[in-house]
Amino acid sequence: MIFHVDSDKCNRDGFCVEACGRRLIEMEEVDSVPTPIAGTEELCINCGHCVAVCPTGALSLQTMRSEDCPPIKKELLINLEEAVQFLRSRRSIRNYGDRPVEREKIKKLIQVSGYAPSASNARPVHFLLIENKTEVRRLAGLVVDWMRMTIKEDPTSGNVFHFNRVVALWDKGNDPICRDAPYLMIAHATESSRLAQVDCILALAYAELMAPVLGLGATWAGYMMNATISYPPLVEALNLPKGHKCFGVMMVGYPKLKFIRMPLRNPPVVAWR
Ligand SMILES: Cc1cc2nc3c(=O)[nH]c(=O)nc-3n(C[C@H](O)[C@H](O)[C@H](O)COP(=O)(O)O)c2cc1C
16 A cells, blocks of 8 residues: 555545546545555655645655645745745855855755656755865866866867866966865766756756855856766766766855846747747
8 A cells, every 4th residue: 555544534525636646546436535546556656746735634655644744834935026036036156255164054955955856756866065175176177177188189169168268267276167166066866867867957956046045155067067978087086876977066155245136138039839
């Protein structure tokens, strides 16, 4: 039995039957208690929608008790204006202060990242946290090595991405790769899991959105993400578990600058059919 229904609490509304994305729940009669459709147990992805939709808390999955799933508090819902400002005021942070990032705060980012959507609710995302600024700098240096190599071996790509300029900035003591961030969050997963890359990116996107709430700032480390695809010394330095691939890198730290306006953005290109 993948779930248990408390027949005293169940009001037979059938919401769990409707909410189950995989259609694994049935009610034999209109007023009968919901039961799993025989032989489908293995198809359950433990998304918890059946638990979350039940207004009486009657249904618990084997893996998820109703009483452990917090109710949505109406008083915490945000309105449209608040939501738009929250999303619109997120900025990529490229200047960091010296204050080290507390591990407790990173744990909060990771916790929230776990609420991002995940294909088939598989949640394949693993995190590697680089907490040592010297190590962040060393990894950034490897990305610069990759750029130097690219300039030599594939000058066209080097030019397109202005690697010469980035390398020159590095040689002058700047860090255009990780922006002197004190912290890196690296999301990785098994290569074989087909949508793992999307899951990793969504998880980091949730962490990025949560960062300012904790006084932190974040930015995607795109140069490093690119280098992890094609530069073995960087892959070796990350030393991820066997079969894992790096699918996302994010710098994190305390922002040095405060943004007071929200810049304009091109409207998305849209077609209606
Ligand atoms: C996949 C990806 C890679 C990125 N890589 C970098 C990077 O390596 N360095 C950097 O400073 N910003 C990087 N950014 C941040 C973008 O430049 C930034 O999102 C854009 O300029 C818009 O600014 P905003 O995020 O503040 O709206 C990256 C963003 C994405 C989505």
